[in-house]
Amino acid sequence: MYVGVDFGTTRTVVSFADRGNYPVVSFFDRLGDSLDYFPSVAALRPDETWDFGTAAMDDRPGVRFHSFKRALAAPDVSNDTEIESESVRVRLMDVLVGFLSSLRTALAEESTIADLLAGDEIESAVVAVPAHATSAQRVMTLEAFQRAGFPVVAMMNEPSAAGFEYTHRQGRTVTSNRTQIVVFDLGGGTFDASLVEVRQHAHEVLDSAGINRLGGDDFDEILKDMCLEAAGIDEGTLSPDAEQALREQARQAKEALTPQTRKITLDVDESIVQILVDDFYQAAEPLVERSIAVVSKLLDDDTDGALSGLAGIYVAGGASSLPIVPRMLRARFGRRVHRAPYPAASTAIGLAIAADPSSGYTITDQLSRGFGVFREWDGGRRVVFDPIVSRHEVLPAAGDIRIERRYRPVHNVGWFRFAEHSDLDRDGQPVGDIAPLGLVLFPFDPALRDVEDLAQVPLRRADDFPVVREVYTVDPNGIVHVDITDVEDGYTRTYWLGQSGERAKAAITQPA
Known part of the structure; x- marks a missing residue:
């Protein structure tokens, strides 16, 4: 079936x-x-x-x-x-x-x-x-x-x-x-x-x-509040069960409305309250x-x-x-x-x-939300947004979208502040509905791979850290994950963006 x-x-x-x-x-x-x-x-x-x-x-x-x-x-x-x-x-x-x-x-x-x-x-x-x-x-x-x-x-x-x-x-x-x-x-x-x-x-x-x-919950809340105001009742005096019962009444009354309905009648704390439909619509x-x-x-x-x-x-x-x-x-x-x-x-x-x-x-279909990462720039003197995937990216019917970044880092620890967004401004910065997907820390310095809390490690600049490759994958469902790899020895960490740190830490590939 x-x-x-x-x-x-x-x-x-x-x-x-x-x-x-x-x-x-x-x-x-x-x-x-x-x-x-x-x-x-x-x-x-x-x-x-x-x-x-x-x-x-x-x-x-x-x-x-x-x-x-x-x-x-x-x-x-x-x-x-x-x-x-x-x-x-x-x-x-x-x-x-x-x-x-x-x-x-x-x-x-x-x-x-x-x-x-x-x-x-x-x-x-x-x-x-x-x-x-x-x-x-x-x-x-x-x-x-x-x-x-x-x-x-x-x-x-x-x-x-x-x-x-x-x-x-x-x-x-x-x-x-x-x-x-x-x-x-x-x-x-x-x-x-x-x-x-x-x-x-x-x-x-x-x-x-x-x-x-x-959505509908917001309309229910408006009608519930109007009924409480009409009854002269402070919402804070209602028990959780009574408040939810009134909200459910409001939902049922809202769903029963027809173009011909003129009044909405609800039972509020044993009192009958009537709300004019036109007043509800105006609200x-x-x-x-x-x-x-x-x-x-x-x-x-x-x-x-x-x-x-x-x-x-x-x-x-x-x-x-x-x-x-x-x-x-x-x-x-x-x-x-x-x-x-x-x-x-x-x-x-x-x-x-x-x-x-x-x-x-x-x-x-399209991705509908763009995705990128805030990066330190100019040797850490400022932070810029690197847009990885456009919200207009077409989702594949099969297989994945794959995007790669490759560079030699200049700090011992990489700080990746991932975020999704509804749009970008003219300067390429995220605007509108922005959803942070969490902070990811990666040990660019191989000596730090066993450190549990990289956030406590002081940043150190150097020009001899191994080349790093970032591979971003978007599957047909619009789910994003990233593989960050030390190119020289293959050490990799995989992060399912938006998931808990425990899951990310478990997805580590040690060098052969």
Whole structure:
């Protein structure tokens, strides 16, 4: 069986290939009710056991972790990152693996494809990450899926997958004169947009942009705060459970909104509060405006004829079901705005299409985030940024991108300050969304190879250190690692950028 898994901030959706169709999997809770998603929720029980998904949503005692995927977007995220709820701290990676393992079990035992999986195990899975995801987020997502037992064959950017679903459903809108689409993907925690060139089943991503922390959770928070203000209640007086219950109420009320809805009614601390929908929309407009500004920049729509080749703007992602989102998009871009029939499932369906070898769909994607290293220059008198990989670098369908630097160092210890960025200014310096990937120290002086803490070694200048080679590799999933090698004797250290120091230190090749 071929499946696509869209691991979302609030909901995880799974689709599978079925003879040219790509239905969404439903999951059953303990009462036998079905959901077309697996809730992205974890619960740590008083006896130190964990529940995930539908089992974590019941009213039994426990500390709940909601929207934990958002922690992956932190600039300094790594395998050592911890998340906190109700003063309880746990490792993010442990929660990710536990959640995805539970998802894998639920598919086999408590889903609409459980019987099918009994005779046809999952052969390949394609999973998604935000287009704007850092290398660390990509490698942690991939590692968590693999540790949970999913046979991952590819990782796709979320809007790229939704683009497959658009072509599958609405390919007639793509003509010889209008061959481009913009995928507007507003999920529970992130926003991404991609400009895609479509030639029948062949897709080429021309550019991508996004906002790592903009999604349905932010709209829920606005509505929750408006209700507290209307009730005259200080948020600090609510218990964590009461606050989360109100946030969940806000989410359900938001998702139930239709263009005809005029009032939102919520129960706040045993008081009934009503919010005018127009007031909520007015408060939410700045969030939507931020996403529209990204699309405008992506299209460069201030240029004459910028929209002439555009077949449509495809509105996908669970949070895009809020009526104000397509309304504001249409006010800005006109009738070319198309709303996905199943916005929360578009990405999962596109992933299943990608996983299906008989679909014939192909993608040529871009890295979407540039990468480089801050280096000491002029004998250490200043620091400059060396851009290694452009954010417009085309990702290979197979194999890796390989970039090499070779030089003779003048210091005994190399300090590498790696970073990803959303853009460069005219001087080649990173601007916009910058994500540091950590500090790497390398012993240019062979006598320092056994020193555990190179940061404590005083810098010493000399001109007789061995020649060093840096090799940067970007795989088809956009994951970056670097090999730093003493060319003279072959001593190498390999670093998976964005990962913990322990993993990097373990990847050392001693000279023969």
